[in-house]
Amino acid sequence: MSSGKKMWSAALLATAVLAVTAACGSGSGGESADGKVKLRFSYWGSDARQKMTEEAIKKFEAKNPNIDIEGEFSDWASYYETLSTKVAASDAPDVITLEIRGLREYADRGTLADLASKVNTADIDAKVLASGAIDGKQYAIPTGVNAFSLLVNPSLVEGSGQKLPDDSTWTWDDYVDLASKITAKGGGKVTGTQLSWNPAYLQIYAAQKGESFYQGNKLGVSPQTIKDWWAIMQNLIKTKGAPDAAKSSEIGATSIDQSLLGTNTGAMGMWWSNQLGAAAKASGKDLDLLRMPKIQGATTGGMFLQPAMFYTASSKSEHAAEAAKFIDFMINDPEAGQIILSDRGLPASSKVLAAVKDKLPDADKKTLAFLDKVKGELADPPAAPPKGSSATEDILTRYSEEVMFGRMTPDDAAQKFITEVNASIAG
Incomplete structure (x- = not known):
C-alpha cells in the first residue's frame, strides 16, 4: 500500500x-x-x-x-x-x-x-x-477492485537487450532468468526486480499448487510450498536478479515511489494493480502490468480479484x-x-x-x-480472513528475512511461521 x-x-x-x-x-x-x-x-x-x-x-x-x-x-x-x-x-x-x-x-x-x-x-x-x-x-x-500483479518498465527491460515475456505462459524460472539477465546488462544501475513479502504473492503461488491460503482458522499453505516460494527469492538473490538480503529488506519497507521500479533502478516488481499510477508518476516512465508467472504445469494462475x-x-x-x-x-x-x-x-x-x-x-x-483482459482467469474475491490475520504480513516478512539473511533454515522458518500464524488466527 x-x-x-x-x-x-x-x-x-x-x-x-x-x-x-x-x-x-x-x-x-x-x-x-x-x-x-x-x-x-x-x-x-x-x-x-x-x-x-x-x-x-x-x-x-x-x-x-x-x-x-x-x-x-x-x-x-x-x-x-x-x-x-x-x-x-x-x-x-x-x-x-x-x-x-x-x-x-x-x-x-x-x-x-x-x-x-x-x-x-x-x-x-x-x-x-x-x-x-x-x-x-x-x-x-x-x-474498488484490483489484483496483485507484476509491474514492469518495458524501456528498462528492452534497454538491457531483453524482450518482455509472454505472460500467458511464463514460469517462475523464466522470471528469475529474465531478472538476472537485466541486472547483468544493467551496468550496475538497473536491477531486474525486487523481492516482495506480500501475503497475496504467497496466496497466488499456493493457489498454483492447489492450496488455499486459509482453511477456517488455520493456515492452509503447506511447509513445502512456503519453502519453494522462498527458493524463488533465494535464486533471485543468488543470480543477482534482485538485491541482496540487506538491500531487499531496506527497500521492502519503503513506499512504491521509493521502490526500485519507482526510482528507475529496477525493471520489475509486484504490487496491487491500482498502484500502477503511483509507480508511473514516481518513475516518470510508461509502465505496464503483467500476469504473475506460474509453476510449470499449473492449471491456474492463482491471481484473484480483491477490493x-x-x-x-x-x-x-x-x-x-x-x-x-x-x-x-x-x-x-x-x-x-x-x-x-x-x-x-x-x-x-x-x-x-x-x-x-x-x-x-x-x-x-x-x-x-x-x-x-485477465478477468476470466481471476478467482472470485476471497472472504474476509480469520480474526488476527492482520498480523500475517509482519510475521511472513520477519521469517522471510530470516531465511534470506541465512539466519534460519527454510525448514525451521516454515514450521515456525505456520505455528505463529495459526496461534494468531486461532480465535
Missing part, C-alpha cells in the same frame, strides 16, 4: 486520544460549534491520496451543508496501531477505512455497523460486495444516517469518482466506473484494460 510521511509517536498518540476522548466522550463526531453534524473519517495513504480525499470531502460538504467531515489521515505503517488505540478508548471514527484482513477483527469486536440497505449497492458486483459481508451482515462496502479497501461505519456513531450518507457519496457519486478515480481501486460501482473511465489517467486506463 502507498504510505504517507506522517508518523505519530506513542506519546503523541496517547495524548491525542486522551484529548479527543475528553472532548467528545462519545466515541463519534458529535456536533460542530455551529450546530452542524460532525463526522470523523479515518483513512491511510500517500500525500496525493490525502489531497484528493480532502477535495472529495469538500464536494460532499457543499452538497450537504449541515455535515462537516473531519478527515483523520495517517501513513500506512501507523494506521492500524492508531485505529486500534482509538477503538479501545471508545473513540472510534464514524467512518473507518479498512482492508480485508482487518475486517473480521473489527466486526467481531462489535465495532462496525451493519450497512445493509443503508448504502446503495445496486451497481456493485454481487461477488465483490459479498467480500464485505460477515455472518450475513454487510459490515463493509468495497471502494482495494472498504468503507465501514462505527456501530457507536451518534450519526449513523449521516455516516451512511457519506459512504454512499464516496461509493456512488460520479463527482466523487472523478476526483478519486482509481486511487482506491477501479470504482466498485459500475455506474461510477462508466462515468470516469474516459477521464482516467493513462496508467489507470492500462489497469482497467489489464483487468478486463
Whole structure:
C-alpha cells in the first residue's frame, strides 16, 4: 500500500486520544460549534491520496451543508496501531477505512455497523460486495477492485537487450532468468526486480499448487510450498536478479515511489494493480502490468480479484444516517469518482466506473484494460480472513528475512511461521 510521511509517536498518540476522548466522550463526531453534524473519517495513504480525499470531502460538504467531515489521515505503517488505540478508548471514527484482513477483527469486536440497505449497492458486483459481508451482515462496502500483479518498465527491460515475456505462459524460472539477465546488462544501475513479502504473492503461488491460503482458522499453505516460494527469492538473490538480503529488506519497507521500479533502478516488481499510477508518476516512465508467472504445469494462475479497501461505519456513531450518507457519496457519486478515480481501486460501482473511465489517467486506463483482459482467469474475491490475520504480513516478512539473511533454515522458518500464524488466527 502507498504510505504517507506522517508518523505519530506513542506519546503523541496517547495524548491525542486522551484529548479527543475528553472532548467528545462519545466515541463519534458529535456536533460542530455551529450546530452542524460532525463526522470523523479515518483513512491511510500517500500525500496525493490525502489531497484528493480532502477535495472529495469538500464536494460532499457543499452538497450537504449541515455535515462537516473531519478527515483523520495517517501513513500506512501507523494506521492500524492508531485505529486500534482509538477503538479501545471508545473513540472510534464514524467512518473507518479498512482492508480485508482487518475486517473480521473489527466486526467481531462489535465495532462496525451493519450497512445493509443503508448504502446503495445496486451497481456493485454481487461477488465483490459479498467480500464485505460477515455472518450475513454487510459490515463493509468495497471502494474498488484490483489484483496483485507484476509491474514492469518495458524501456528498462528492452534497454538491457531483453524482450518482455509472454505472460500467458511464463514460469517462475523464466522470471528469475529474465531478472538476472537485466541486472547483468544493467551496468550496475538497473536491477531486474525486487523481492516482495506480500501475503497475496504467497496466496497466488499456493493457489498454483492447489492450496488455499486459509482453511477456517488455520493456515492452509503447506511447509513445502512456503519453502519453494522462498527458493524463488533465494535464486533471485543468488543470480543477482534482485538485491541482496540487506538491500531487499531496506527497500521492502519503503513506499512504491521509493521502490526500485519507482526510482528507475529496477525493471520489475509486484504490487496491487491500482498502484500502477503511483509507480508511473514516481518513475516518470510508461509502465505496464503483467500476469504473475506460474509453476510449470499449473492449471491456474492463482491471481484473484480483491477490493482495494472498504468503507465501514462505527456501530457507536451518534450519526449513523449521516455516516451512511457519506459512504454512499464516496461509493456512488460520479463527482466523487472523478476526483478519486482509481486511487482506491477501479470504482466498485459500475455506474461510477462508466462515468470516469474516459477521464482516467493513462496508467489507470492500462489497469482497467489489464483487468478486463485477465478477468476470466481471476478467482472470485476471497472472504474476509480469520480474526488476527492482520498480523500475517509482519510475521511472513520477519521469517522471510530470516531465511534470506541465512539466519534460519527454510525448514525451521516454515514450521515456525505456520505455528505463529495459526496461534494468531486461532480465535
